[in-house]
Amino acid sequence: MSVKIEEISVRDIRFPTSRERHGSDAMNPDPDYSAVYVTIHTNGNHTGNGIAFTLGRGTELCAAAAERVGAFIVGQTLELLTADMGKFWRTITSDSQLRWLGPDKGIIHLATAAIVNAVWDLWAKTEHKPLWKLLTDMSPKELVRCIDFRYITDAITPDQAIEILAAAEPTKPERIARLRETGVPAYTTSAGWLGYSDEKIQHLCTDGIENGWAHFKVKVGANLEQDIHRLQLVRDAIGPDLTLMTDANQVWDVAEAIEYMGHLARFEPWWIEEPTSPDDILGHAAISKAIAPIGVASGEMCQNRILFKQFLQASAIQFCQIDSCRVGGVNEVLAIILMAKKFGVPVCPHGGGVGLCEHIQHLSIFDAVSVSQSIDDRVTEYVDHLHEHFLYPCKIDNGAYVVPEAPGYSIEMHEASLEDYSFPDGPVWQDNQ
Amino acid sequence: MSVKIEEISVRDIRFPTSRERHGSDAMNPDPDYSAVYVTIHTNGNHTGNGIAFTLGRGTELCAAAAERVGAFIVGQTLELLTADMGKFWRTITSDSQLRWLGPDKGIIHLATAAIVNAVWDLWAKTEHKPLWKLLTDMSPKELVRCIDFRYITDAITPDQAIEILAAAEPTKPERIARLRETGVPAYTTSAGWLGYSDEKIQHLCTDGIENGWAHFKVKVGANLEQDIHRLQLVRDAIGPDLTLMTDANQVWDVAEAIEYMGHLARFEPWWIEEPTSPDDILGHAAISKAIAPIGVASGEMCQNRILFKQFLQASAIQFCQIDSCRVGGVNEVLAIILMAKKFGVPVCPHGGGVGLCEHIQHLSIFDAVSVSQSIDDRVTEYVDHLHEHFLYPCKIDNGAYVVPEAPGYSIEMHEASLEDYSFPDGPVWQDNQ
Numbered sequence: 001m002s003v004k005i006e007e008i009s010v011r012d013i014r015f016p017t018s019r020e021r022h023g024s025d026a027m028n029p030d031p032d033y034s035a036v037y038v039t040i041h042t043n044g045n046h047t048g049n050g051i052a053f054t055l056g057r058g059t060e061l062c063a064a065a066a067e068r069v070g071a072f073i074v075g076q077t078l079e080l081l082t083a084d085m086g087k088f089w090r091t092i093t094s095d096s097q098l099r100w101l102g103p104d105k106g107i108i109h110l111a112t113a114a115i116v117n118a119v120w121d122l123w124a125k126t127e128h129k130p131l132w133k134l135l136t137d138m139s140p141k142e143l144v145r146c147i148d149f150r151y152i153t154d155a156i157t158p159d160q161a162i163e164i165l166a167a168a169e170p171t172k173p174e175r176i177a178r179l180r181e182t183g184v185p186a187y188t189t190s191a192g193w194l195g196y197s198d199e200k201i202q203h204l205c206t207d208g209i210e211n212g213w214a215h216f217k218v219k220v221g222a223n224l225e226q227d228i229h230r231l232q233l234v235r236d237a238i239g240p241d242l243t244l245m246t247d248a249n250q251v252w253d254v255a256e257a258i259e260y261m262g263h264l265a266r267f268e269p270w271w272i273e274e275p276t277s278p279d280d281i282l283g284h285a286a287i288s289k290a291i292a293p294i295g296v297a298s299g300e301m302c303q304n305r306i307l308f309k310q311f312l313q314a315s316a317i318q319f320c321q322i323d324s325c326r327v328g329g330v331n332e333v334l335a336i337i338l339m340a341k342k343f344g345v346p347v348c349p350h351g352g353g354v355g356l357c358e359h360i361q362h363l364s365i366f367d368a369v370s371v372s373q374s375i376d377d378r379v380t381e382y383v384d385h386l387h388e389h390f391l392y393p394c395k396i397d398n399g400a401y402v403v404p405e406a407p408g409y410s411i412e413m414h415e416a417s418l419e420d421y422s423f424p425d426g427p428v429w430q431d432n433q
Numbered sequence: 434m435s436v437k438i439e440e441i442s443v444r445d446i447r448f449p450t451s452r453e454r455h456g457s458d459a460m461n462p463d464p465d466y467s468a469v470y471v472t473i474h475t476n477g478n479h480t481g482n483g484i485a486f487t488l489g490r491g492t493e494l495c496a497a498a499a500e501r502v503g504a505f506i507v508g509q510t511l512e513l514l515t516a517d518m519g520k521f522w523r524t525i526t527s528d529s530q531l532r533w534l535g536p537d538k539g540i541i542h543l544a545t546a547a548i549v550n551a552v553w554d555l556w557a558k559t560e561h562k563p564l565w566k567l568l569t570d571m572s573p574k575e576l577v578r579c580i581d582f583r584y585i586t587d588a589i590t591p592d593q594a595i596e597i598l599a600a601a602e603p604t605k606p607e608r609i610a611r612l613r614e615t616g617v618p619a620y621t622t623s624a625g626w627l628g629y630s631d632e633k634i635q636h637l638c639t640d641g642i643e644n645g646w647a648h649f650k651v652k653v654g655a656n657l658e659q660d661i662h663r664l665q666l667v668r669d670a671i672g673p674d675l676t677l678m679t680d681a682n683q684v685w686d687v688a689e690a691i692e693y694m695g696h697l698a699r700f701e702p703w704w705i706e707e708p709t710s711p712d713d714i715l716g717h718a719a720i721s722k723a724i725a726p727i728g729v730a731s732g733e734m735c736q737n738r739i740l741f742k743q744f745l746q747a748s749a750i751q752f753c754q755i756d757s758c759r760v761g762g763v764n765e766v767l768a769i770i771l772m773a774k775k776f777g778v779p780v781c782p783h784g785g786g787v788g789l790c791e792h793i794q795h796l797s798i799f800d801a802v803s804v805s806q807s808i809d810d811r812v813t814e815y816v817d818h819l820h821e822h823f824l825y826p827c828k829i830d831n832g833a834y835v836v837p838e839a840p841g842y843s844i845e846m847h848e849a850s851l852e853d854y855s856f857p858d859g860p861v862w863q864d865n866q
Contacts, residue, residue: 052729277536
């Protein structure tokens with residue numbers, strides 16, 4: 001029986017995280033982690049779910065955009081969309097009037113991601129597979145048909161993508177077996193937020209090591225003296241052998257970034273994340289050149305495959321931090337993972353927020369199994385917030401993601417959570433506003 | 434008496450231009466030229482008006498975003514905002530939660546432009562000056578204080594900007610007098626849309642020459658054979674001495690653009706506009722290098738000063754087509770005009786749509802008077818649509834914009850037009866939907 005998309009519902013869900021300063025950094029002092037939560041209702045047994053991750057104010061704008069974009073697929077069948085996912089993606093991102101509002105960036109693209117990911121979730125559930133399995137079971141040709149290569153053929157062609165995927169084919173089962181045994185290497189950002197006391201940071205580091213973490217990321221950029229103090233704290237707590245990363249959340253201009261990192265180099269950070277504007281390819285390239293061997297990482301606010309292409313072409317990033325909800329969903333993520341492989345840059349997805357960790361575990365598994373064939377120099381971000389609201393929350397064991405086995409893209413939330421945190425009418429917002 | 438901002442009203446105005454295929458090109462087959470129309474109501478004699486230009490569907494999303502951004506300035510005084518316009522701009526674009534939805538791009542930035550431009554319009558009206566006069570009367574220091582230099586100091590510093598502006602100071606009055614005599618050099622896009630018959634194109638060219646036009650732009654990219662036919666038509670009609678430009682509206686990948694323009698080179702186009710994605714700096718640079726001496730022009734969908742900075746740094750464009758409503762209003766436009774001067778690239782603003790021509794005449798005058806000190810190689814786009822809806826429509830005489838003298842940014846619309854074309858309730862949409 002064909003699965004028909006009958007209705008799309010869109011909800012505005014907000015968690016009052018700013019009350020406890022979870023997630024605070026130099027650019028985002030008071031985020032209320034939020035989500036546009038999309039549900040595709042069908043005539044079948046399954047729903048499809050997707051989210052746009054947001055920080056509070058403006059979630060209502062993304063929700064309205066998701067209604068607008070979602071309207072394009074109501075009445076269609078899942079079979080029609082999945083028969084040519086590349087065409088579906090091109091169509092949904094190319095409406096001749098909406099395109100002016102992007103193209104492929106900002107609110108309209110966040111909303112597109114939520115809708116596109118909900119279709120993938122529905123597809124995976126219908127096939128009774130976790131999303132990573134749906135992807136790793138596809139042939140190279142089938143995968144390439146999911147990608148819109150417009151504007152990236154100067155970096156990767158469909159044939160080159162097939163070549164990369166074909167090379168991984170014979171050994172996929174071994175890598176799946178290994179990941180099921182060891183998990184997907186992760187790192188934690190929980191210890192490094194601004195606004196925590198020295199004691200809390202030390203405690204979180206010690207605790208992290210006991211729980212098997214080997215990578216620790218620290219937010220920097222608000223105040224040099226305090227950053228040196230905090231980096232010294234963390235380096236002392238984790239010792240010389242564990243890995244330390246830094247994250248500036250875009251606070252610097254190019255010259256400032258280079259000068260500032262000169263002062264932090266003695267703590268031997270593996271990377272500096274988001275040293276400047278997420279739009280500044282040439283700026284990142286200049287910083288990369290100046291501060292090597294410290295690497296530059298970026299991607300959580302990189303708007304689309306065209307920007308990622310240039311970051312890779314210009315050797316502007318040494319770590320590619322794809323975000324599952326910023327670019328236009330799984331289709332566009334596939335293009336970026338393949339380009340990163342072609343340019344030899346490891347993919348270390350951006351986690352945190354609401355549901356990002358649930359998403360990215362699937363993407364990292366796909367990358368390791370079907371594309372890069374490697375987990376070296378690849379760590380997937382983990383932040384220990386808000387997982388309790390998901391039906392199938394990601395699980396961490398000994399500093400690694402446990403391979404998820406439930407069907408879908410792991411993004412379905414508990415109805416009680418959706419009701420409690422609904423904005424502005426949910427009880428959480430009634431009690432404490 | 435201080436001018437207090439008491440309320441901001443936002444209206445969704447749409448013109449059914451798709452019914453006659455005005456404005457059709459390879460990427461935009463059926464635009465309904467539309468606008469979010471913002472009015473700042475004060476306790477004084479003046480209102481401030483600004484627009485976000487859109488293509489129809491999704492205008493409601495921009496309108497909601499304008500309400501959201503506009504809320505930040507309700508209750509403030511004009512004096513407070515204009516005392517430090519740079520700080521005002523930084524504040525309005527840096528809300529810690531909304532920033533995630535951009536930053537500085539897409540719907541949220543289009544809405545920001547409408548609000549910011551409405552403040553400039555109000556300021557100019559309060560000073561009883563057309564916007565260009567408000568700008569050209571400012572000292573270099575005052576102008577530089579209007580700009581947020583974040584993320585562009587590697588291309589231009591405040592001191593370098595002051596140096597450029599100071600060099601133009603002594604001779605500003607001469608240039609103003611000359612522009613009032615000769616007008617601001619313009620070019621017309623009216624003849625070159627896709628979808629017009631041969632006869633109509635020939636007629637529009639002959640007519641254009643009679644009316645003093647010397648530059649003719651033709652849309653290309655949908656079909657090579659037809660493009661060659663149309664370019665031959667236009668070149669024959671305008672002769673070898675008048676200037677012909679081409680515009681592909683983003684239809685090509687990088688290699689396609691280079692190959693296609695090889696076929697069109699014999700018609701000696703001055704520039705190819707938007708050969709590929711507006712996000713592809715390195716792609717434009719590769720095309721520029723390959724097709725010289727044909728220049729590459731882009732900007733109408735260039736999202737912000739950070740992208741423009743890189744287009745200039747990479748020698749990726751030879752003509753800088755700022756858009757008055759795409760980047761974040763006058764403040765950000767000032768930054769871009771100054772960077773273009775520093776890199777020696779002429780500014781040729783993007784016109785057309787709703788109200789863009791009304792806006793950009795002011796910007797071109799400011800550029801010529803206070804920054805570039807030149808009108809050589811600079812032409813400002815003119816499209817003859819929808820001007821009748823404005824209180825002070827731009828005027829063309831002998832292929833040049835007549836310097837506007839009415840106070841403000843020329844963007845106030847007739848109340849009757851606002852009512853007739855209001856979407857979805859205006860009579861135009863009731864009758865013909």
